[in-house]
Amino acid sequence: MARGIYIHIPFCHQICNYCDFNKFYFANQPVDDYIEAVGQELHIWHQRSPESFAQVETIFLGGGTPTALSAQQLSRLLSLIQQYVPIQQIKEFTSEANPDELTEDKLIALIEGGVNRLSMGVQSFDLTLLHRLGRTHNNGDVFHTIDTAKKVGFTNISIDLMYGLPDQTMAQWQQSLQTALDLQLPHYSAYSLLVEPKTIFYIEYNKGRLPLPTPELEAQMYRILMQEMDKHQMHQYEISNFAKANHQSLHNTIYWDNDEYFGIGAGAHGYVNGIRYSNHGPLKKYMEAVQEGDARIHEHIVSMSECMEEQMFLGLRKTAGVNEQQFYERFNQSIETAFPKVVTPLIEQGLLERQASHLRLTKQGRFVGNTVFSQFLLEQ
Template sequence: MARGVYIHIPFCHQICNYCDFNKVFFKNQPVDEYIEALGIEMKLWTENKEAFSHIETIFLGGGTPTSLSPTQLSRLLTLIKTYIPMEHVKEFTSEANPDELTKEKLEVLFNGGVNRLSLGVQAFQPELLKKLGRTHSNDDVFETIEEAKKVGFKNISIDLMYGLPGQTMDEWKETLKIAFDLNLPHYSAYSLIVESKTIFYNLMNKGKLSLPGEDQEADMYEELMQQMETHGWHQYEISNFAKEGHSSIHNRIYWDNDEYAGFGAGAHGYVNGTRYSNHAPLKKYISTLEAGERPILKTHEVTQSEKIEEELFLGLRKTAGISKSHFKEKFGCTIESVYSEKLQMLVSAGLISNDEEAVKLTKKGRFVGNEVFEEFLL
C-alpha cells in the first residue's frame, strides 16, 4: 500500500550546473498538456482504491514546480485533489526556487493544500551561487521566507550544499550562521556529488573543476553536525536536521523502505512490491497517457533478499537506525540471522552500533555511510 505520492515537474527556467534530474527548459514546452497528462496518470493509478486508500504525504519535485504560472499551479493542485484521497495527508510539500515564489504563487500553493516548502538555497555567497548556476540572491531568500510566513506557511525547509568548487571552510561557516539566523524548523545539507550528464561533470573531465579534498569535505560535515547540535536542530538522517516535530514525513517513507507512487516524466515509484520508472521524454510520456496507457518504461518485482538489502542501506541513513523488532515483524527473521558476520565486523570497526533494540551508524560511520551500506548487499 502506497504511503506517499511524488509528482515530478520537469520544467526549469534555469538549469543548475550540478543537477542530473529529468528536466527541460520551460520555454516552448507543452506545459499545459503535461499537467493534463499528470491528471490522467493519477486517475489511472488511483483507480486501485486499496493501494491508494491511505496517502500520508504528497511531494512536488523537479525540475522546478514553481516554474509554473499561478494558473498552471492552480490547475495542477485541482487535479491532485480530484484524484488523490486527501483525508489522511499530513504533509504536502513543494520544492521552490526563492526567486520564483511570488506572493500570488505562494497563495495558490497554500490555498491548494500545500503546507510545507522546500527552498533550494544551497549557499549564501554570490560567487558560489554563480558557479552552481543559481539565479537567486540572498535578498530573494529572505523576502520569500518572510512572504511565505505572512501567507501562512509555518513548515519551511532550505537545502544547503558543501564541498562546492572553490568553497572554503569560512564560507561554509558563514552559510550555516545565516541559515541559523533564519530560525527555520528544518534544514537539509548535502555534499556535492558530481553526476554524469551535468555541466560540472563535463568541467571535471576537462580538469576545470576545483573541488575541496576529501579531508576538507569531512571537516565541513563535522562542522555541520556540530553546529546543528549546538543550535538545537536534531539530526534525524545523514543529511537532514529538524526541530521537534518537523522531520520530513515524505522522506521517511523512502528511508523506511515503504511504498510510494511516482507520477510524471521520468518519475520512479514503488507500489505493490514492484519498483517502476516512467518514460522520461515529455512527448512519449504525454502521448502514452493520451492513448489511455500508463507511461511505464520498466518494472522490477523486488525479491525478498532485495527488500532486506534495501531495508538496511536505506534504514541506516536514519540516526535512529533499524528497529530489530520491526525488521523481524516485516521479514520473519532477525537481522543477525542474515548479517551476523557483517554486523560483527562493522561493530569492531566502530562504524555501527548493535544493541538489543536497533542497528545504527555511529558518528564515525556517518562519514563513510556509503561504504557501510555496500557491506549489506547480499
C-alpha cells in the same frame, strides 16, 4: 500499501550545473498539456489502487522546479490532485521551490491548494558559489520569499544547503551555515556535492576544470555541520537532515523506511505492490504513454534479498537506524541471519552500534556511510 505520492514537474527556467534530474527548459514546452497528463496518470493509478489512494499520507511536488509554473498552472495542478487524493487526510504536502520564483500569488495558490510545507533550494549564501552552481537567486530573494511565505500562512519551511563545492572554503561554508541558522527555520537539509553524469559539472570535472575540496576538508565541513546544528537544537534525524521536534520530513521518511509510494510524471520513479518502476522521461513519450494507459517504461519486481538490502542501506541513513524487531517481522529472520559476518565486524570497528532495539550508524560511521552500506549488499 503506498504511503506517499511523488509528482515530478520537469520544468526549469535555468538548468543548474550539478543537476542530473529529468528536466527541460520551460520556454516553448507543452506545460499545460503536461499538467493534464499528470492528472490523467493520477486517474489511472486511482483506478488501479483506490484503496491505496485512500490511505496516502504525504504528497511531494519535485522537479525540475514546481514553482517554474505560473500561479494559474499551479492551481490547475493542485485541483487535479484534489480530484483523486482526499487532501484532508494528508499529513504533509510539500512543494520544492526556487527563492526567486516563489511570488506571493504562487504561494497563495500553493497554500489554497493544500500544500503545507515548502522545501527551498538555497544551496549557498555565497554569491560567488551560487553563480558557480548556476543558481539565479540572491540572498535578498531568500529572505523576502521566507517572509512572504510566513505572511500567507506557511510555518513548515525547509531549505537545502550544499557543501564540498568547487573552490569552497571552510569560511564560506561556516558563513552560509550561520546565515541559514539565523533564519530559525524548523528544518534544514545539507548535502555534499555529487558530480553526476550528464551534468555541466561532470563535463568540467572530466576536463580537469572542477577544483573540488579535498576529502579531508569535505569531512571537516560535515563535522562542522553536525556541530552547528546540534548547538542550535536541530536534531539530526538522517545523515543529511536536521529538524526541530515534529518537523521531520514525513515524505522522505517513506523512502528511508523502504515503504511504498506512487511516482507520477515524466521520469518519475515509484514503488508499488513490491515493484519498483520508472516512467518515460521525454515529455512527448510520457504524454503519449499516459494516453495509452500506462506511463511506465521499466518495472522491476523486488526480490526478498534486494528488499532486505534496501531495508538496511536506506534505514541506516536514519539516525535512529533500523528497528531489528521490525526487520524480523518483515523478513522472518534477524539481521545477523540475513547478513552473516557483517554486523559484528562493523560494531567492532566502531561504525555501527545498538541502541533501544535499533542497529544504527555511530557518529564515526556517518562519515563513511556508503562504505557501511556496501557491506549489506548480498551476492545475487
